[in-house]
Amino acid sequence: MRKSFSVFSPARRTMHHLIAAGLLAFSGLASAQQVLRVSAIPDEAPTELQRKFKPLGALLEKKLGMKVEFIPVTDYAASVEGLISKKLDMVWFGGFTFVQAKVRSKDQVIPLVQREEDEKFKSVFITTDKSITRLEDLKGKTFTFGSESSTSGHLMPRSYLLAAKINPDTDMKRIAFSGAHDATVAAVSGGKVDAGALNISVWEKLLAQGKVDTKLVHVFYTTPGYFDYNWSVRADMPADLRKKITDAFLNLDPANPQDKEILDLQRATRFIPTKADNYKAIEAAAHNAGLLK
Incomplete structure (x- = not known):
């Protein structure tokens, strides 16, 4: 009786399995990126949050070429957990919830943009x-x-x-x-x-x-002014997608009626880039007040 055998050497079989696994992972990543899951801290009534997001979501779908879904959360803590547990891709945070997410994720959260008003909120x-x-x-x-x-x-x-x-x-x-x-x-x-x-x-x-x-x-x-709200994403989001999202916000033009509707609903004059260092004072205030564990 002849023994069956593989045409691949052990090394080539291993490589074949790695390539197959890689393609599977890539296809999983690609399918995961067909939907951008967005949420916001529930600082107003859920119906108001949905109303404010609708035209912004439509713009992002157009600019990103992918479905954008707004997923409401029950409380502030859920918005933090949702992002760091990868159930959400982008969240509208307040300064404190951003700091909580940053600390909980060990700096694996990136703030992209804030309203100009958020520099001195x-x-x-x-x-x-x-x-x-x-x-x-x-x-x-x-x-x-x-x-x-x-x-x-x-x-x-x-x-x-x-x-x-x-x-x-x-x-x-x-x-x-x-x-x-x-x-x-x-x-x-x-x-x-x-x-x-x-x-x-x-x-x-x-x-x-x-x-x-x-x-x-x-x-x-x-009160005196302080840094507050921002749109944040996870650090593992592909850089090109991060850039497209950032550009979509930065390019909003109040002279364009559709853009103005979005800016008005977000109560923003315009959006500007932001960075984690802007929220150091918030982090210090949270520590001093005994609110950051």
Whole structure:
């Protein structure tokens, strides 16, 4: 009986298997890149996030030549986990959630672009109580932040409170977390708390939409500027795809009606490049406030 044999030597068989495995992996990578999975921290109502993203998603599909899917997440932590566990490809982070993702992933997250407004972003403190005119007046009062992982709704307002020698956990009667900026306005307006803090962009949007009774609610303190939001991706995203995404944002032209709609919905004058170093102050503030583990 003749023995069967392979026409390939052991070395060639090994090479053949490696090539086959490589092609399989490549095809898996290619199919994975047929859809760009995008999300955002849920700092506003889910329906509002979807509305804001729709024309941006259509533009990205056109520029990238691939399907772009917006995947809402339940909370801020889920946006961080989604990116570093490779369930998401790109996320709209606040400064603090970007820092969390950067630390959790051991620097495997890259911020691509930010709005020009995010170079000097601010938070506002609001109240219905006319006796509250400065941060020190919050002692003994009830107060709400936004989400615990929010930069402009928690981390930076807490930092400025601490700088004013007010520890929210011990000096206030009660603190709460509304979960989102628009919910903070509703809590203060509805008398559930004496005061609250939120990001200035959402505050100004609600004012423009006539959704705030300014005879009832007013701003009594505005923070100094700090770096905040950005669009981030994983470091393992192909460089050419990263460049296409970055260019799509940087080339948005307010003189173009379609681009202007996107910029207006994103509450942006224009997008500019950003880098991880811009968020060092946020990281330091998070450490100082005991919020970064």
